[in-house]
Amino acid sequence: MTKITIGIDGMMCGMCEAHICDTIRKAVPSAKKVKASRHKKEATFLTDKDVDEQAVKTAVADMGYRVLSYQAEAYQKHGLFGK
Numbered sequence: 001m002t003k004i005t006i007g008i009d010g011m012m013c014g015m016c017e018a019h020i021c022d023t024i025r026k027a028v029p030s031a032k033k034v035k036a037s038r039h040k041k042e043a044t045f046l047t048d049k050d051v052d053e054q055a056v057k058t059a060v061a062d063m064g065y066r067v068l069s070y071q072a073e074a075y076q077k078h079g080l081f082g083k
Helices: 016-027 053-062
Strands: 002-009 032-037 042-047 066-074
Touching: 002 053, 016 032, 016 042, 016 053, 053 066
Parallel strands: none
Antiparallel strands: 002 042, 002 066, 032 042
């Protein structure tokens, strides 16, 4: 699994967060646990497939938001008690 974190500027409300999540789900059909936070200025999701970074950035930018950063890192799924 890979955890993708995208820095995003321009989210002002909960509806903005929902728009970002919907946009990511459309751009990356394999995305799981999609979350966006206007306070943290970021969106995160997990995927088990390769992601076209430029396609995600373009999809977010086309919605009127500014992409500040993009980071992909290996994600280790944890069990119920963190093991």
